[in-house]
Amino acid sequence: MPDDFKEDALAYHAHPIPGKISVEITKPAETQRDLSLAYSPGVAEPCREIAADPATAYKYTGKGNMVAVISNGTAVLGLGNLGALASKPVMEGKALLFKRFAGINSIDIEVDTEDAQEFVDTVARIALSFGGINLEDIKAPECFEIESQLIESCDIPVFHDDQHGTAIVTASGMVNALEIQGKQIENAIITCLGAGSAAIACMRQLVSLGAKRENIFMLDRRGVIYAGREGVNKFKAEFASDTDKRSLTDAVTGADAFVGLSGAD
Template identity: 40%
Template sequence: LLFKYLGGVGAFPIMLDTQDPEEIIQAVKWIAPGFGGVNLEDFANPKCFYILDRLRKELDIPVWHDDQQGTASITLAGVINALKVVGKDINKVTYCVIGTGAANIAFVRILLSAGVPEGNVIMVDSKGILHPGREDLEKNQDKNPYKWHYAQVTNAEHRTGDMTEAIAGSDVLIAASKPGPGTIKQEWLRAMNKDAIAFIMANPTPEIWPWEAKEAGVRIVGTGRSDFSNQVNNSIGFPGIFRGTLDVFAKTITDEMAIAAAYAIAETAEKKGINDNYIVPTMMETEVFVNEAVAVGMKAIEQGIARRILTADELRHEAETKIRHAQAETKILMDAGHIAPPPRD
C-alpha cells in the first residue's frame, strides 16, 4: 500500500519457502521477466549482501533491498541536514557507527560513496571496534567479507576497544544495534564533541531514550519511531526511488541513485526550514517522493543505465500524475470499504 499510495507503484508480495541464498536468487531470476523491479525484504545479514550483489549483477531490472539501501538513503539525508544545522562539514567530522547489520553496512558504503573519507568512520560490532587486528574478523572473512573489508579501510586512528572508546570524540553517532533503553549510556554520549548528532534507530525501543541523549549533551537526535521528532525511516525513500527508477526504465539502482535520493530528501526539508527537531520530511509531505523520483531518474540517465530518456520537467510531471492518480484510487477504495482506514491512536 505504501508503494502505491506514496509512489504510484503497483506492488504485491511474493513469499519464498526457503532460507537458502542460491534458491532465493534462482527464484527471483525465474520470476524477474514479469516485473519491472524487485524489492527484497527481511533477509538476514550477511546473506542479504550476497543476494543483493548477485541479483544486481545478473538481472537487467532494478533490485533493491530496503533494509540496506532504503535505510542508508534516509540516514544519509538526515546526516546531511543535521550537519547543516550544527554548521559542520560532512567530510570533516568523525562518525561512530554502532551495529554492523544490513542497515549500517549499507550506510557506511553509501556514506563513503558520497565522498566521506574512509578513515573518518569508526564501526563497532558486538565484539568491539572494527580494526585490522581483529583476528575473529579475519578468520571469518569468507562468511562475512563485508565486515572484514571495513575493518581494513575505516578507523584511520586504529582505535581498539568497545563502544565507549568509539563514541568518545565523535561528531555523529549512528546506532542500529540492540534495542534499549540502556544499550547506550549517557556518560558515553557526554564524551562526544560539541553539537553532537545521534541517530538511535533500534526497534522497537531506541538504544537510549531521546530525552536522555539530549540531557547528555547531544544536540540533534533521530530515531526510527514516529512518536519522536526526526523519524529516520526508509518509508521516506523507497516509494520515490522506485518511481523515478521505473519511469526511466533503469536497468539497476546504483549507489549514486540512492545518494541522489538522499540529497533530494534533504533539500525538500531544507526548503521548509530545518532545525534541531526537523531534519527530514515526514510521509505526509508527499512532494518529497516526486523530488526523489526526479533526482533518481536524472541520475540514472546521467549514468547511462536508463532505457528511456526524459527531461527533469517531464519526469516531474509523470511522477506527480502517477502519484496523484494512485492516491485518488486509494481514496476511492477506502471510501468503499475495500481498504481499512489507518488505526487511530
C-alpha cells in the first residue's frame, strides 16, 4: 500500500471525529413533554406492552432495523489474529456499509475471547437486543461451530459474512464465467487455494449449484487435501479428494477454474 494512501486511511478514520459511525435520535426531544414521553414516565407504557407480548419490541423499539456486527478479531481481513480491539475499524466499516447502502442501523461489538464457547455464550445473551447478527473475521474452524450454535440458540437471523457473503459473490462469478466459456458447473474441475471459512463455504455453495465434490481440489498450507491425509479437521475433510495430486501445480493442471481464497502466506 502506498505511503500516501496509508496516511489518507489513517486521517479518514481519525478526522474530523474518530471512527465511522454514530448514534442518531429518531423522535423529537425538545420539550418537557417530549422528554417525559421518551423516558419517565411515558417509557413505561411500551415496556408493559413488550412484557405482555415480546413481539411488540419490533413495534416500539429499533430492534427490527438493528444489526450487530460481532467479531473476536481472530481472522481480520488478510492480517490474521490481531485481537478484538484491533478489529474494531473493520466492524465499524461494516456497520457503515449497512447504513449507507441498506438504511440498516448497525453497531459493532468486539468480544475479547478466543474461546468459542465463551464467544457463543456472550453473543447469545445479548442477541435479543438486535434484529440480526452479522459475524465477522472469526477464524476457522471455530467460526463454523460458533455460527451453528448461534443459529440454534437465537431466534433472529445469524450470518457469518466471511463464509456466506464471500460464497454468494464467488458463486455468482463462477456461474457467469463458466457460461461465458460454454462450460457447465456439473462438469467443471475447480481448484480452490485455501481451506478456511471462506473457502469451505464457497465450495459448499458451488456444490449446492451442481458442482461435483470429486471435481473440487482444495489446498491448504500443506498442499492438496486428499483422502487419508492426517491432521485434517472435519470441515476440510468434506473436500478431501481421492487423488494422487499433492501440489498446487498438480491441482491446477487440467482445471477449468481457480478460486483463490488463501492468506498472503
